[in-house]
Amino acid sequence: MPTLLKVQNVSKHFQLHIQNNKHIPALHDVSFEMDQGDILGLTGKSGSGKSSLMKCIYRTYLVNSGTIQLHTDSGAVVDLATANEHEVLKIRKTEMFYCSQFLSVIPRVPAVDVVAESLTRKGHDHAEARARARDLLDQLGLPQELWDAFPATFSGGEQQRVNVARAIIAAPRFLLIDEPTASLDAKTKDVVIDLVLALKARGTSVVLITHDQHTLERMSSRRLHLEFGRVRELATA
Amino acid sequence: MNYQDSDNGWLLRVRNLTKIYGDPISNSIQYTGPAHGTNICPETDAIVACAEINFDLYPGEVLGVVGESGSGKSTLVQLLYFDQMATGGEVHFKAIDEGKTNIVTLSNQRKRQARSSLMGMVYQNPRDGLNFNFSAGGNIAEKLLMAGNFHVGRIRERASFLLEKTEVPVKRMDNTPATFSGGMQQRVQISKAIANNPPLLFLDEVTSGLDVSVQAKVLDLIRHLQRELGVSMIVVSHDLAVIRMLTDRTLVMKNGRIVESGLTDQILQDPQHPYTQLLVSSLL
Numbered sequence: 001m002p003t004l005l006k007v008q009n010v011s012k013h014f015q016l017h018i019q020n021n022k023h024i025p026a027l028h029d030v031s032f033e034m035d036q037g038d039i040l041g042l043t044g045k046s047g048s049g050k051s052s053l054m055k056c057i058y059r060t061y062l063v064n065s066g067t068i069q070l071h072t073d074s075g076a077v078v079d080l081a082t083a084n085e086h087e088v089l090k091i092r093k094t095e096m097f098y099c100s101q102f103l104s105v106i107p108r109v110p111a112v113d114v115v116a117e118s119l120t121r122k123g124h125d126h127a128e129a130r131a132r133a134r135d136l137l138d139q140l141g142l143p144q145e146l147w148d149a150f151p152a153t154f155s156g157g158e159q160q161r162v163n164v165a166r167a168i169i170a171a172p173r174f175l176l177i178d179e180p181t182a183s184l185d186a187k188t189k190d191v192v193i194d195l196v197l198a199l200k201a202r203g204t205s206v207v208l209i210t211h212d213q214h215t216l217e218r219m220s221s222r223r224l225h226l227e228f229g230r231v232r233e234l235a236t237a
Numbered sequence: 238m239n240y241q242d243s244d245n246g247w248l249l250r251v252r253n254l255t256k257i258y259g260d261p262i263s264n265s266i267q268y269t270g271p272a273h274g275t276n277i278c279p280e281t282d283a284i285v286a287c288a289e290i291n292f293d294l295y296p297g298e299v300l301g302v303v304g305e306s307g308s309g310k311s312t313l314v315q316l317l318y319f320d321q322m323a324t325g326g327e328v329h330f331k332a333i334d335e336g337k338t339n340i341v342t343l344s345n346q347r348k349r350q351a352r353s354s355l356m357g358m359v360y361q362n363p364r365d366g367l368n369f370n371f372s373a374g375g376n377i378a379e380k381l382l383m384a385g386n387f388h389v390g391r392i393r394e395r396a397s398f399l400l401e402k403t404e405v406p407v408k409r410m411d412n413t414p415a416t417f418s419g420g421m422q423q424r425v426q427i428s429k430a431i432a433n434n435p436p437l438l439f440l441d442e443v444t445s446g447l448d449v450s451v452q453a454k455v456l457d458l459i460r461h462l463q464r465e466l467g468v469s470m471i472v473v474s475h476d477l478a479v480i481r482m483l484t485d486r487t488l489v490m491k492n493g494r495i496v497e498s499g500l501t502d503q504i505l506q507d508p509q510h511p512y513t514q515l516l517v518s519s520l521l
Contacts, residue, residue: 017514018511018514018518055506055507059500060500060507061503062499062503062507062509085498085500086246086293086295088500089486107453107482108453
């Protein structure tokens with residue numbers, strides 16, 4: 001398969017100017033490649049840099065050095081570490097989706113619209129998007145009476161379902177997904193895994209963070225193990 | 238500032254925009270700014286309200302401007318809306334002469350035209366944006382008339398459509414804004430600002446001073462209008478929650494300069510400049 005992402009020598013630290021210039025290292029000289037259609041599992045202890053790496057790819061964090069080359073759908077190669085902000089926004093809108101560990105949504109928007117928005121922003125009809133959102137929330141086992149409620153009031157597991165639904169409904173080309181199955185019961189966990197695997201079958205590439213061995217084993221085709229912000233091991237599953 | 242020139246897709250392009258009050262000397266800009274911790278020129282007491290301001294705004298984009306009081310954020314939008322005359326610099330706007338003209342140098346008449354038909358402004362204080370001697374409908378009519386719409390029936394129709402859209406009771410259309418609540422006054426201002434479907438809208442601290450439930454409704458309205466009309470916006474606020482909810486990109490200002498700019502999630506989660514770090518760490 002052709003290359004999707006090439007990360008080279010990425011280092012990241014935080015410089016806290018207002019706390020005596022405290023220096024917090026996050027990533028050190030991280031390099032790896034992934035192909036289109038891969039599901040790359042990021043593993044390592046809490047604080048090893050998994051989420052930091054994911055946020056650097058999404059450009060929520062700025063790297064201090066290194067490159068993050070994405071081979072886009074149009075065939076261009078874009079360095080997400082330095083690309084123009086408008087270009088990053090366009091890539092986020094069209095092909096790269098970040099599903100954070102915890103749901104963070106615009107307040108006062110019903111769950112079904114939170115999920116449908118991923119489709120409408122890509123130009124889908126509003127009614128069709130809502131219908132598909134309801135379908136997906138149903139598959140994920142979110143009780144029907146919550147579909148029109150605001151997710152801010154939901155339990156952790158219910159929020160997680162909305163979060164995952166929003167991430168996968170539009171079948172993004174490149175999905176960054178942080179702990180998608182944490183706080184879910186075993187049955188829903190498998191539904192999520194099956195849905196992501198179905199996306200993979202349609203060509204979606206995924207970077208996955210999980211502490212759950214079952215999720216990791218069922219989903220990832222390759223693994224990148226981090227320790228203290230460094231790549232310890234890159235292996236095929 | 239880490240600034241990259243980009244392709245041709247911009248709607249508004251701002252380069253080296255500067256506003257100095259008082260008597261500047263050639264070194265006023267050099268003697269002021271974040272490195273000096275002031276925007277007052279030590280030799281002449283001239284106030285460098287904005288200097289070396291550079292950014293591009295894209296169609297449909299919402300750009301946030303944050304900073305403390307006196308950082309120059311309101312001056313910035315007032316310069317762009319021609320409330321104030323720039324001391325120097327260039328502003329290009331695709332809706333005017335296809336972006337070829339520096340609109341800072343337009344004649345007063347063309348500036349008035351641009352303000353009435355191509356831009357909208359919502360001020361923090363409704364008294365700055367509305368004429369309290371006119372009715373709510375009259376305020377909207379004024380904006381429509383300025384843009385060359387003279388048909389009375391159609392003006393009333395448009396005014397009631399806009400008031401309905403912004404959830405102001407249409408039966409209050411002939412009352413003056415003085416008889417409205419603060420939240421309703423902001424809604425009338427928003428109706429007036431979008432009356433001519435401008436491609437560019439400026440919002441200056443529009444929710445400051447409103448109680449939180451009214452604030453939420455005004456923010457929901459702005460978000461809704463942005464998505465429905467696809468209008469580009471510059472949102473000035475000292476409230477990072479407003480910035481997070483509405484904007485794609487953010488400029489951080491201090492002492493009349495942009496000290497940091499970036500994607501809004503990056504500014505909030507990985508702020509680089511000491512001032513931005515202080516601002517983010519001050520979030521409740």
